[in-house]
Amino acid sequence: MKDGPHIAAIAALIGDPARANILSALMDGRALTISELARSANVGLPTASTHISKLEAAGLLLSIKQGRHRYVRLSGEDVVHTLETLMLLAARTGHRRVRTGPRDPALREARVCYDHLAGARGVQMFESMVQSRLLECGGGHVRLTSAGRRFAQRFGIDLGEHQTKDSVTCVSCLDWSERRDHLAGRLGCACLSRIFALKWARRDKDSRAVLFSANGLREFNRLFPI
Amino acid sequence: MKDGPHIAAIAALIGDPARANILSALMDGRALTISELARSANVGLPTASTHISKLEAAGLLLSIKQGRHRYVRLSGEDVVHTLETLMLLAARTGHRRVRTGPRDPALREARVCYDHLAGARGVQMFESMVQSRLLECGGGHVRLTSAGRRFAQRFGIDLGEHQTKDSVTCVSCLDWSERRDHLAGRLGCACLSRIFALKWARRDKDSRAVLFSANGLREFNRLFPI
DNA sequence: ACGATGCTTCGCTATCGGTCAAACCATGAA
DNA sequence: TTCATGGTTTGACCGATAGCGAAGCATCGT
Numbered sequence: 001m002k003d004g005p006h007i008a009a010i011a012a013l014i015g016d017p018a019r020a021n022i023l024s025a026l027m028d029g030r031a032l033t034i035s036e037l038a039r040s041a042n043v044g045l046p047t048a049s050t051h052i053s054k055l056e057a058a059g060l061l062l063s064i065k066q067g068r069h070r071y072v073r074l075s076g077e078d079v080v081h082t083l084e085t086l087m088l089l090a091a092r093t094g095h096r097r098v099r100t101g102p103r104d105p106a107l108r109e110a111r112v113c114y115d116h117l118a119g120a121r122g123v124q125m126f127e128s129m130v131q132s133r134l135l136e137c138g139g140g141h142v143r144l145t146s147a148g149r150r151f152a153q154r155f156g157i158d159l160g161e162h163q164t165k166d167s168v169t170c171v172s173c174l175d176w177s178e179r180r181d182h183l184a185g186r187l188g189c190a191c192l193s194r195i196f197a198l199k200w201a202r203r204d205k206d207s208r209a210v211l212f213s214a215n216g217l218r219e220f221n222r223l224f225p226i
Numbered sequence: 227m228k229d230g231p232h233i234a235a236i237a238a239l240i241g242d243p244a245r246a247n248i249l250s251a252l253m254d255g256r257a258l259t260i261s262e263l264a265r266s267a268n269v270g271l272p273t274a275s276t277h278i279s280k281l282e283a284a285g286l287l288l289s290i291k292q293g294r295h296r297y298v299r300l301s302g303e304d305v306v307h308t309l310e311t312l313m314l315l316a317a318r319t320g321h322r323r324v325r326t327g328p329r330d331p332a333l334r335e336a337r338v339c340y341d342h343l344a345g346a347r348g349v350q351m352f353e354s355m356v357q358s359r360l361l362e363c364g365g366g367h368v369r370l371t372s373a374g375r376r377f378a379q380r381f382g383i384d385l386g387e388h389q390t391k392d393s394v395t396c397v398s399c400l401d402w403s404e405r406r407d408h409l410a411g412r413l414g415c416a417c418l419s420r421i422f423a424l425k426w427a428r429r430d431k432d433s434r435a436v437l438f439s440a441n442g443l444r445e446f447n448r449l450f451p452i
Numbered sequence: 453a454c455g456a457t458g459c460t461t462c463g464c465t466a467t468c469g470g471t472c473a474a475a476c477c478a479t480g481a482a
Numbered sequence: 483t484t485c486a487t488g489g490t491t492t493g494a495c496c497g498a499t500a501g502c503g504a505a506g507c508a509t510c511g512t
Contacts (some may be wrong), residue, residue, distance in 0.1 A: 004247030004267070006321050012241030014233065016470075034489060041230070044472055049490060051470090059319030068479045068488045078315050085311045086233040089304050093285030095232050137363055184428040223303030242500075260459060273501055275460060294458045294509045454512085461506075468499085476491070482484085 013058055014086065018043045019051050023060070027080055028208045029115040031064075031073035061078075077184060080114040110204065110210040116188030117195070117210065121220065125191065126183045128224035145189065155223070156197075157190045193219070239284055240312065245271045245277050249286070253306055254434045255340040257290075263441075303410060306340040336436040338429065342414030343421070343436065347446065349406045351417065354450035370413065381449070382423075383416045384429040421446070 014020055021041035026032060032040075038048035052072055055061045060079050061075065063072040074080060110121040117125060128134045134148035144152070144159075152159055183191065192210075195201055200216025203209070240246055247267035252258060258266075263336070265272035278298055280289040286305050289298040300306060336347035343351060357360045360374035370378070370385075378385055409417065421427055426442025438446065 003313060003316075004250045005243045007250070007309060008241055008246035009241045009321050010312055010316050010319070011237045011239075011246065013237075015230045015236075015238030015241035017234040018470080020234035020237065020276050024230045024233070043470090044487070046473085046491080047471055049341040053490090053510095058321070060315075065489095070489070076318070078311075078318055082311045082315050085304075085308045086236055087229060089308050090229075090232040090236050092302070092304055093236070095284070146423075174389060244500080261457095269500090269504055271459070272461080272503085276500085279460090291459095296459070455510105456512100457508100457510080459506105459508085460503085464502090466499105466501085468497105470497090471495085473491085473494095477489085479486105479488080481486080 004148075010058065010060075010082075013055060013060065014083070016051070016226060018047065022048065022051060022055070023074070023079070023083055026061070026072065026074045026113045027083060028115065028203075029073070031071040033069045035216070037072065038156060074114070076112050083155070084113070106204065106211065107207065108207040110201070110212065111208040113182070113184070113208075115192065116182070116184050117192045118182050119210070121210070122182035123180045124221075124226075125224045126181060128226060129183070131226070142183070142185075152187070152190075155191075156194055157187070159187070159190070167197055236284065236286075236308075239281060240309070242277070243267075243280060244273065247272065248277060248281070249300070249305070249309055252298065252300045253309060253340065254338045254371070254429075255299070258299060259295045263298065269379070282389065286290040300340070303340050310339070314403065330351070332435040332437065333433065336427070336438060337434040338418070338436055339408070339410070339434075341418065342408070342410050343418045344408050345436070347436070348408035350452075351450045352407060352409045352444075354452060355409070357452070368409070368411075378413070378416075381417075382420055385413070387415070 011047065013087070014023065018041045022037045025037060025040040030081055034048055034052060035045055037052065038045045041048060041051075043051075052061060052063070056063055056072075060075055061072050062075045063070050065071075101118050110117060110119040112118070113122070116122070126135070129151075132147075132151075132152050133145055136143045136145055149159070182188070195216075196203070198216070199213070200220055201210050201212040204211055240249065244267045248263045251266040259270055260275055260278060263278065264271045267274060267277075269277075278287060278289070282289055282298075286301055287298050288301045289296050291297075334345055336343060336345040338344070339348070342348070350412075352361075355374065355377075356363050358373075359371055360377050362369045375385070392436055407416070409421050418452055421442075422429075424442070424445070425439070426446055427438040430437055
């Protein structure tokens, strides 16, 4: 009753096509410049500038100036989560695009979600780790077991001092393709970094897709079976 | 990049204060009439009517006509989930109201979320059931164990033929008060109904709060310890 | 049959906000 | 210094839409 205006303020910001495009373009966690975002949203540079100012003032974006560029990124995972939730709702109510683009299957297979792995491979990784008792999942929280800690070390991830509770939280990033959770948080971020470092996969240049190599997929499947 | 407009269409709908108020008022799962919603949103009756038509056309609401009334309700739990996610984001970015209303603590304690229990008591119930191995939680899914099935029967819940997988899904309804999951789905709905039937608690008249009686809370705590 | 109630539709106004051109500022390069 | 590039600001335009009064239906009660 009273909280209508609060969510309306945020939703109205996301509710503009240009701004929604800007936010979508940032969903892979990268920091982009104003002009890149303007092009991505199909608006002029001044328009994008004002939009981004508003989004930053509202706390959805962060930006840093470097030289004459201004790099903009999302302010947190909760923004990604909100956007994915909206996508899910849009899909259910028939607002999604009917024609699934050519790179759509690749996105369903594996994609970047802010800074971690999502899509079929992301779910596989998470469920495999739960199955193998590397992760303990209960009551909305995820804890790394001692076996999981050893596994991480063997995998080449240095959790270091970031072993706090929330650093390995499983943010239930329920996405539109798989209706399942996948691993987010620092551990999810580190896993994806490692996958890239091992050259098991690389990022598609202009989408959120993660493209596995044949060999990389084999290794991935061996490490995270079924 | 291409999915900007899709989420923008939905977000724009939620982005209007009057519509956001209407949606918020419906978050307790009840079906309300147009005039009730108009009053709740502080707009005239014609205005509310058009808003509701738009929301229904977009698939966010469902309505049935009964006599000269038209009863409106949310079209599904995903709408609730989206709204709660937006509230969460609004709270984090400082858009929440500073003055926490008088009935705010009660909402944090226990409240209705669409058709199931949320808030501290909702989380307690869920975590207790996981702890006691009544529920098995892994990989974003929740399954009722055989012990859980016996428990449900003893508790007076007839799951009947609704023993399909998704009927007991744990929709990760991460809410603004507790940042944890709680039980949704048919099982969550049935539990809350049972709690009301046993007179352990009753609903506040004009909010989403669930008010436990002293005795009801004792029984609840015994059944769902820690 | 009559009026009352709940809701919808129409028509209108006022307002808000997205958009861009042009001017302006700041930084980096030659 | 001078030019070029990236970004911001200003101002004006314009389309979209929220809002409501009034009229129009439909349904219920009497």
